[in-house]
Amino acid sequence: MSERIVIAMSGGVDSSVAAAMLKQAGHTLIGVTLKLQECHDAHGSKSCCGVDGITRAREVAGDLGFPHYVLDCVKDFEQLVLQPAWQEYASGRTPSPCLSCNEKVKFGLLLDWASRLGIPRVATGHYARLEKDEHGKPMLLRGRDAGKDQSYFLAGLTLDQLNRAIFPVGHLRKPEVRDLAKDGGLPTAETPESQDACLVAPGESYAEMLRKHFDAPARPGEIVDEAGKLVGQHDGFHVYTIGQRKGLPAGGPARRWVKAISPETGQVTVTSDASELVDTEFVAKQVNWLAGDLPALPLACSVQVRYRHASEPATIVTQPDGSLHVTLKTPVKAITPGQAAVFYDGDRTLGRGWIG
């Protein structure tokens, strides 16, 4: 049945193909590109402020024959995504802003915007699948292309958000998407991969870019080893993340990793013992269950502690304060506070919590 659908278009190949597929299926499309950053914030890099993306999305919408609007989300994005992300770095944690962006912007503000137009559904080019369970409830499944699967970034959505989402390319593999784009003559067929790169200026860490954006002070301090022995100095702990090897002082053991960051003292602790980085348990807070209700606990499932990571078998139990205690079957390296822990049952995404 033909319906009116808002398609979020980044100007990349995935959302372009998603649009082409929906158009092919006979739907009435309203293309939208979210403008997330002012151009002058982007250090002169065109791709960062999205101007490139806006132009390409407009071209695709024009070729496919549907209207395209640019929504100015600069202020909202700053408040809802960038500011909280910086707060995490400033607290010695490593944020996952892509999850916040999906929860609050793409399936937050954009869904609200669609609602105001009287349009119930929003489609994106995410690699994830939606299927109904036996009760008709939507289930979020991993994308068919294991290398591109983006269910991790969508695990914070609510049942209502899932009910209104469409992911047309989730059952495709990336090469198939590129082929569809080429066959359809889409101008975005050859666009480079942009995922996870939005907002990163070349040669600069995301954390440092945020610090400059908010004109926040860097917090320099000491780098010490596990025994508390001074190893060197750093210019600000925000650029470090647990398990990081790069950017540490030369000399000493050949291999060293960041083991802990203390926002109180500004100290960054390093270890040369890789086994010090692994853990078998952690706490996940502010948990979201995609089905809307709490599953029966303790629950045996698998858990993914960051985006580029294979999921590991785990058991989760609830704690008196409502947070979850997660016990992994095998130890996992660099479980990082601030990252999302996403729970799966096979391909089905169950929910996410923030690693405490």
Place this chain on the structure above:
Amino acid sequence: MIYADYNATTPLDPEVRAAMNEALGATFGNPSSIHSAGQAARRLVDRARAQVAGLIGAAPDEIIFTSGGTEADNLVVLGAAAAPLGDGKGIITSAVEHKAVLDPCAFLQSKGHAVTVLPVDRDGIVDLAALEAAVNTDVALVSLMLANNDTGTIQPVAEAVRAAKTIPVHTDAVQAAGKLPIDVKTLGVSLLSFSSHKIHGPKGAGALFVRYGTRLAPLSHGGRQERTLRPGTENVPAIVGFGKACELACTRLEADARRVAESRDHFEAQILARLAGTRVNGGSHRLPNTSNIAFAGLDGEAITINLDMLGMAVSTGAACNSADKTPSHVLVAMGQSAAEARSSVRFSFGRDTSDEEIDRAIHWVVQAVNLLRGVRL
């Protein structure tokens, strides 16, 4: 498509296109060149200058060609500050001006110039008493638009000229030109800017009327063109088109205005009658083609996009979060709340708007508004 956004831009008149085609062909010379090819181009520019002057009752020598309304406005505001027209360096303007006037004024203010922004009443009419009170010897220029682009409200410019006494007055007539009869002599202004593409001419051409004896400094330097006020080789084809558009506007203005006013009035009356919670912004003294309507409780952007999907072009801003959307500074200056201002949509009709299109427009607006009012998600 029903095009109801004539205040944004207008389609090129076929006669204008024909005139431009001629200028795009053999007559490629540089109007400043001494030879015959240059002379031929110069003659085209001369003829256009006379046509443009004719639309506003000016002498051809008093017309400076620019790239458009924005450049003409900037030339006035910044040029007046650089070469004081009056005795001072201050500027008086109004809160409902186009950004092409307000932004250069704000720029001057940041450089230390005194800028007075006159308030307007609920209909958007400037407060002349405030103007009289603000007039003093330190003021170089008064800039007050002839008709507002958002609401169509017509300002008492001739009265403002009297209130300004000896201070030169500029009027931004970008929206008024071609829609209202204009005579710079009766209006009494020293400067008047207007644009080609608002009157069925091409984009990229505009004009500034500079009354004989009015002092102004150029913004760019490097040539003798346009009395050195706007140096650079003339955009001959666009100027030729602009000239033709002015000539056409001159001959058909009265009949067009009467007809479009009838259409607009019918549209307005029908919308107000068929939809509760609607109100027209901008009072009764408005341009004949403009209708700015508030739809209580609705988001003007949502109406605009729904109409676009139906196939009708109207105007508002676009933003991610409706609460953060910058509302029209014109409606806010008229005392409206941000929510009221955001509920408004500008409809502007033109010489090609047919009766059948007006009827369909009424039907679509009613349909879109009822759809949005029924939305419960």
